Amino acid sequence: MIWHAICLGLLFQLILVFGSNYPKNVNIWPMPESVELGNKTLFISKDFNLKTDASKYKDHSGILKDGFTRLLDVITSNNVIEYNFGKVDQSVLLQGIHVVILSEGDELQYGVDESYKLNIYPKGNPIYAHIEAATIYGALHALQTFSQLCHFNLNTRKLVRACGMYLGGQYRSFKICLLLPTLVGCKTYTSRHYQSLPMIKKVIDSMAYAKLIINLSRWRYLHSQDCGMVLIQSQNAIQWLLQLKFYAQRRGINVLAELDVPGHARSWGIGYPALWPSKTCQEPLDVSNDFTFKLINGVLSDFSKIFKYRFVHLGGDEVDTSCWNLTPRIRNWMKQKGLNESTAYEYFVLKAQKIALSHGYEVINWEETFNHFGNELDRKTVVHNWLGGGVAEQVVKAGLRCIVSNQDKWYLDHLNTDWQTFYMNEPLENITKPEQQKLVIGGEVCAWAEHIDVSDIEQTIWPRAAAAAERLWTVPDKLAKDPNDVTSRISNFRCLLNQRGVAAAPLNLSGRGAPTGPGSCYLQ
C-alpha cells in the first residue's frame, strides 16, 4: 500500500538541512553579514536542548528560555517532524544549542548590541550548535536564524558540511507604524481601524522572524463622552500597552511611541473639546490654550513610565493651521504674541519638544518641521523623512539625525509599490561621508491604516516589509544589485511565514492581492 503502518512511538527527529551551493541555497532572510556554508546535514535530536555554560547572562526572567521554546514550537509546528526508522549516527546528531551571552543585563534600548555568531560545526560528542552574542537580544536573533536553517529534508539525504555564520555589529534600526486604538473596546472610535491585541502579537511574532522593531503611532486619546468611558478605561489601556510592550520586549522588539501634535490629534477633542480651536474647526490642537500643553505633558509623563525607549515621536506633519486664524480667540492670541500661522506652528512644535526633553526623551519629528524651521529644532531631534527622496541628504548635511521612510518606496499602504521597490530603496543614497552616514540612524516602513484592519494587516505588511528589512540589516556590499537575484530567497521567506501561519501575500503581485491561480507558494 501507499502508506506504511503508522509508526508512533519510534524515535523521531528533525532534520537540519543546509543548502549545497551557497549563497543560492542559503535561504536566510535577512541575509547576515557573513555566511560560511558547510556540506553536512545534521539531524535534530529528539531531546534537543539549550546549554548556557559560561554565559554571563543568567536569564532570571526567562527570556532566553522562552525564545528557545518558541524555536522548538516553530520548527516542530512547521511540518518538519519526521519519523526516523533507524538510529541516527551520533556524528550527525545535533544535541542542542550552546548559547554564550557576554553581558549580564537585559535592557532593551536603542543601540543595544544585537550582533551574534552562530556556528554549527559537526564536531564534538555530542554535537552542539554554538551561539555567541553580546546581549540576550543578539542571541534571540541567532535563534531566529537557526530556525530558518531547519527544514524537512525533502529532496535529498545528501550530507552537506555544516555552516557557520556571523552578523557583525553593523545594523540599522527599523520600525513599522501601526495605528492603534488607545482604548480598546470602544465601539465607534478607533484610530482609523481597530487592531486587536492577539493580531498585534501575531504581527510582533512575525516581525521577530524578520528582526524588526515596532513603532506605535497615531494614538486616539479619548475620554468618556464618546463611548461611555470613565477613568478606569484608561487603566485598561495602560494594562493593554504594558502587555504589548512586555510581549515585544521578550522577543527583542523595541516599542517606540508616536504622539502626533499638533495635527492628527483631532480625536483628542472628542474627550477634551477645549483642545479644538472650535466645534466647527477641530484641528490642529489649540496652540493658544495652556491646557493643550498640560495635556501633552501629562501624556508624555505617562508614556515615560511605560515606554523606556530613548526616543519619542512627536509628529508635526501635515499641519493645516488655518483654523488658528479662523478662530478669533486664537487669532487674537497670535497677534498678542506677534506670531503668524507659520511661527505659531514652530512655537507649538518647539514647546512640545521641550516637554518631551524634560521627560528624558530624545525627539523624532516629521520632516515638515525640518523644512520649515530646521535650524530651530533641538539638536537632539531626529528628522523623519516621508515626503520623498533626497531629504536624508539635506538633514545630515545640517548635522541632524534622520530616519528614512520616503512614501514613494516605503509606505506599505501604497499597494502599487512592489517588493522590488522596497528592496532597492537605499537610505544612504548620495550620502558618502562616513560621519554623515552615521546620522542616518535607520529606516521605517509605514502601514497607515485607512484600509488596513485585522482582516488584511498581515498581507499588507508581508512580504514587502521583509524586503526593507534586508536593506536595513545587510551590509551594503552584500545586497543584491538586482532584486530579482533574491526572488528565490525572499519567496522562501514568504513561504516560511505562510508555514508559520502568517498571511504573507504572494510575491508576484504588487500589493496584497490574492493568488492569481493554483500554484506553489514558492512560485507565487
Added chain:
Amino acid sequence: MIWHAICLGLLFQLILVFGSNYPKNVNIWPMPESVELGNKTLFISKDFNLKTDASKYKDHSGILKDGFTRLLDVITSNNVIEYNFGKVDQSVLLQGIHVVILSEGDELQYGVDESYKLNIYPKGNPIYAHIEAATIYGALHALQTFSQLCHFNLNTRKLVRACGMYLGGQYRSFKICLLLPTLVGCKTYTSRHYQSLPMIKKVIDSMAYAKLIINLSRWRYLHSQDCGMVLIQSQNAIQWLLQLKFYAQRRGINVLAELDVPGHARSWGIGYPALWPSKTCQEPLDVSNDFTFKLINGVLSDFSKIFKYRFVHLGGDEVDTSCWNLTPRIRNWMKQKGLNESTAYEYFVLKAQKIALSHGYEVINWEETFNHFGNELDRKTVVHNWLGGGVAEQVVKAGLRCIVSNQDKWYLDHLNTDWQTFYMNEPLENITKPEQQKLVIGGEVCAWAEHIDVSDIEQTIWPRAAAAAERLWTVPDKLAKDPNDVTSRISNFRCLLNQRGVAAAPLNLSGRGAPTGPGSCYLQ
C-alpha cells in the same frame, strides 16, 4: 493627569455583561434555540474555576480542561481585563463554571448529541454558572457561548439580570471544504494552494467559535518522482493528518475526508502514471485498470485507520469521460464489457462505493452521480448538491439523504456572494414532509482554493461562513426573515473574530475586500 498611576497587584476582575434588551443586545452567534435574558451584570472572579461535581464524564484525556483553559485565554487575551479598584460584592461575583456532562464517552461521531443548557443565575454563594450537556462536545459548545457573553463593560455599570440559555437537540451538520496538500513541504506541487498546519489550526479554532465541522477535500496523492519524495514522506503526511485530526477533535470538530474519483485526481498520476488513460490524456482515472481500484482500496484502508467519521466523500463530480474513448486500450475494454462512457462512469462510481462500504464507511457523492444513475446508487449514499437550487427536493423524494452546497449561495470562493445571501439559503426549501426534511442531513460551505492560500483564507471564510452556520444551527422560526435584522449581531461576531486575531473581512463588502475607509469594525 489623564491616566492614574498603574495599579498593578490589585485584585482584577473580568466583567460579564448581558445586554439589556433581548434579543437585540444578546450578541451570540449562531443564536441558540432559546435564550432567556437576565438583568444583572456579574464580575468574573480572579480565580475563576471549573467545577465538575456530579459529571459522569471524567475527562481522562483533558478535553474539558483544555476547553476551559482556552476559554480563559480567549476572554483574557481579548482586552477584557479590568482593574477593579474596590472589592466586588459577593452577590455579583461569578466564581466559575459548574459543568455536568451526562455521558461518559468522548467519541466524536456523526449524530453525537451536541446540545447543552447554560444557566447563569446570580444565586448561590459562591455563584457558579451551570452547564448541562449530554456529551463533552455539547459542553464545549456551551463554553463557546459563554465566551461570547463575556466582554469588557464599557458603557455602563448598570446591573442586568443574568440570563439562561438552552440549545436543544436539533442541529444540522456543517462543513468547510479545504484543499490540502497531502504532502507538506513539496515545493512545486500542492493541492491548488498550500495551507499550512498552523493556519489550518487557526481556522479550526475559529470554526469552533462558530460551531462548525471540517471537510478536507481534493487530496493530492503524490509519489516520489515529482518532488523527490520517498516513502517516509507519506509517514510524514500521516503524522500531519493525525495532528490535525487530534487538534480538531479536542475542539469538537469532526474531520471528514473527501477523495474525489474518478475526476479531480489527475495529480495521482504524477506518482502513478498507470492511473492516467495516457500521458496526453490524463483524466479521469483509468476505469479499465485494476490498479486504479487497488489504489483506491489502499487509500480508503489507510483513511479508515485515521478518519473514523461515519462518512467518506468519494466525489464523482465534473467527470469528462472523453479520454476513455480516446484511449484505445480503454475503448476496447469498454467495448468488451458492453459499456459506453456514461455507463463506465456509473461502473466506476459504484465500484468505488462498494470499496468504501467494505471499509465500514457510508458514502457521500456529488450530485452528478444522482443525476446520472440515482436509482443505482447504494441506498446509504448521501447526495451532495452543488450545481444549484432545487436538488435536495429531488434527492429526498427519491429517498436518499442530501447535503446542500448550492454554489450560487454557499460557495465561499464566489466572491460576489454576500453574507446576506449565505444567511438566506434555506436547505429545506420546498421540503415540507418531516420524514423528507430529516433526509437533508446538513449543509456545507465550500472554499475551493484556486485563489485562496494562507494569505487570504481567513477573510474568504469569515464572516460569510458564520451566516451559513446560523442557518444550519438555529431553529427555523428563530431565523431572521430579513438578514439585515441581524447585521448588528453578525458584525459583533465579526469583531469578536478580529479581537481573537482572526482576519474576518468587513461585512459591508460582498467578498473579502479591504475596508473602504477608516471606521469601527462594528460598522464595517
